[in-house]
Amino acid sequence: MADIEATKSLTGLLNGIAQKAYYNNAEITEELLKTELYPDLSQEDFNALHERMKGLLKSIAMADMDHGQLEAFLTAQMKKQGGGGMSEAQAAALSRFWKSQRARVRERLVAQSRWETGLRGLTWRVDLQTSSSRGQEAAQSGPVALLELELGCPSQDSEYVCLECDEPTVNQVLKKMADIQRSIDAVVHRS
Template identity: 30%
Template structure:
């Protein structure tokens, strides 16, 4: 298939935009822009697009590194060595952006963006002898998930916990950790 490197780069970019970034780019548009000037028959072109899209989807779903993409591309029929090299280089440059886009699409509700904490110990005052109680101060920042435009922006929640409350919270975290560990076996 006689598709130049520049055409293949544009095709891969368009396929990524269509598959991962939500842009509506029709197959007909790709056929006209890439394959018609190269004189490729429509059936072969559609098969080539499907092959490239399958490799990109598989690479994105598994968050493959470039070496794995190279292996998958080599196993894909209809891709020349030069096209395989372009595909690997393209994936190397685009992998992080695709991963971020897929993660954003998969997160529908707000999620934890940042957690900060510190322990303060109040010292005794002249009139209060028993005031040396530690207090945990936590700050949680949430990020909005993938939802409709105009969704709530980042929110910050700050609160304090006494020693007993912190112990209870750590106990609950331990239960969750144990449950996850038992499910992983």
């Protein structure tokens, strides 16, 4: 029963560390984690455990470890001598935590590392123009592609850019995209 409680507390600690470090949750503090999860542990022992788990989680996250890498890393940590190692229960809790949170943590790390605007979304449709505001003949007008690009950084609201392309422009864009794809394929197949 004590092992189950220790595993729950460690899982809670790992979740708290992730909330603070990767999800910017300011409500999570070391004091809160200690009082809620480890009330009987001395402050010194809690600080040591917190820093060790924080360091391990940072190492795992920065390397974006897959299952095999994680198992090798945790095995090496369990074999460490001199109090720097971890128990099997701690390794199992860390492994379970990482398996469930890997994608979310990676997504947050990628989002935090971007400082420039990125493409968030794209919508498009094809319309038929029947006349032009410039007085052109209806016979000259044809189908147009209307593209709406949603641009933004993770920390700000989106901006929208609208583009209108006629059929030759769409064909030119498609040709350029095909050229880019061929270039990527050539590089990938060379490696």
